[in-house]
Amino acid sequence: MISIGIFHMKGGVGKSALTVFLADFLSSIHEQRVLVVDLDPQGSTSKALIPEDKIDKAFKSGLSLTALLRHACNGGVTKEQVECCLLHREQTGKARKGSVPLGALSVLATHREDWRELNEEINSLERTKRWRFLDVLKDALAPVKDDFDIALLDFPGSEILFWTTMGLRATDYWLLPEIPDFFSIADIESVVELVHEAQKNSTHTIHPLGTLLNICPDRKSDTYRKARAALSALEDHKAIPPLFSKEAEVLHRPEAMKATDWGSEGSKTLVSRYGPATKPFHVGLRKLAKELLERLGRSSGRDKLSVVANLRRKLRDFWRS
Ligand SMILES: Nc1ncnc2c1ncn2[C@@H]1O[C@H](COP(=O)(O)OP(=O)(O)OP(=O)(O)O)[C@@H](O)[C@H]1O
Numbered sequence: 496m497i498s499i500g501i502f503h504m505k506g507g508v509g510k511s512a513l514t515v516f517l518a519d520f521l522s523s524i525h526e527q528r529v530l531v532v533d534l535d536p537q538g539s540t541s542k543a544l545i546p547e548d549k550i551d552k553a554f555k556s557g558l559s560l561t562a563l564l565r566h567a568c569n570g571g572v573t574k575e576q577v578e579c580c581l582l583h584r585e586q587t588g589k590a591r592k593g594s595v596p597l598g599a600l601s602v603l604a605t606h607r608e609d610w611r612e613l614n615e616e617i618n619s620l621e622r623t624k625r626w627r628f629l630d631v632l633k634d635a636l637a638p639v640k641d642d643f644d645i646a647l648l649d650f651p652g653s654e655i656l657f658w659t660t661m662g663l664r665a666t667d668y669w670l671l672p673e674i675p676d677f678f679s680i681a682d683i684e685s686v687v688e689l690v691h692e693a694q695k696n697s698t699h700t701i702h703p704l705g706t707l708l709n710i711c712p713d714r715k716s717d718t719y720r721k722a723r724a725a726l727s728a729l730e731d732h733k734a735i736p737p738l739f740s741k742e743a744e745v746l747h748r749p750e751a752m753k754a755t756d757w758g759s760e761g762s763k764t765l766v767s768r769y770g771p772a773t774k775p776f777h778v779g780l781r782k783l784a785k786e787l788l789e790r791l792g793r794s795s796g797r798d799k800l801s802v803v804a805n806l807r808r809k810l811r812d813f814w815r816s
């Protein structure tokens with residue numbers, strides 16, 4: 496299992512929406528076994544993927560990511576304990592012409608009250624003792640590392656130093672979402688600093704996966720052009736992970752956000768979840784998922800939609816010849 500941290504300290508850059516999109520597209524089109532680790536106590540990513548009553552039921556039974564972290568703090572986590580805390584989305588329906596069923600995936604959700612208590616307990620420890628617990632998330636995920644291809648880690652939008660560092664210590668590859676906005680780009684320095692800090696005094700390495708221009712409203716605008724130029728300059732200095740291509744950027748598409756609305760987790764296919772009117776958006780997300788896998792050296796060659804399109808093209812050429 497490779498873990499990808501979708502990390503920016505700034506709120507509202509689309510980390511959670513992007514986590515949901517990637518989870519959907521990687522599991523549905525590329526048949527990756529995806530685990531979503533929702534580190535945000537607000538739980539919006541978990542709720543976009545799993546029905547809320549299922550999450551509540553698990554929480555009431557004491558099953559959550561926070562419960563696992565407590566086990567890890569207290570000496571260790573068994574595979575059975577992790578499996579009990581996983582919330583599953585099963586694949587429903589079969590692929591039909593032009594319709595891809597949403598892939599199966601699993602989610603670990605953060606219990607908000609437990610999270611507050613755990614943070615308070617850890618923050619009340621002496622500094623040296625506190626930092627001993629930095630690897631608890633990595634330890635908690637270790638028992639299921641052979642059961643998933645990719646873990647997507649969604650970070651909360653504020654800097655809670657212990658929690659953020661713990662997430663980064665479980666991150667193999669860093670995906671930096673950036674919006675074309677001056678304040679967001681001006682914040683990059685502190686984000687980069689945190690990623691470096693998290694690796695200090697540890698053997699853990701966080702590899703740069705990519706910087707993604709996210710929620711792009713208008714590529715013709717001056718703001719977009721300046722943002723892309725600023726990020727390219729930072730990329731040239733190797734200060735940030737390499738930019739994803741323009742075709743892989745995520746467009747501003749409010750109508751596609753129904754994919755993250757309450758109730759959308761009941762959808763069965765990509766089209767019913769994202770809406771048929773958002774084709775350029777779909778194409779971009781497919782391109783992003785593909786580029787991401789290529790960068791990981793995991794090009795699946797299993798983009799189901801492309802396979803069907805290629806087959807159709809080949810048949811047509813054969814027929815015409
Ligand atoms: N591609 C998109 N098109 C239109 N709106 C979007 C897109 N992606 C995200 N949004 C909207 O932008 C807002 C911020 O998105 P999101 O909650 O994913 O950001 P975040 O970085 O996870 O925020 P936080 O740090 O608060 O968790 C939300 O209202 C979301 O609906």
Ligand SMILES: [Mg+2]
Pocket residue numbers: 510511512535539650651652
């Ligand atoms: Mg979020």
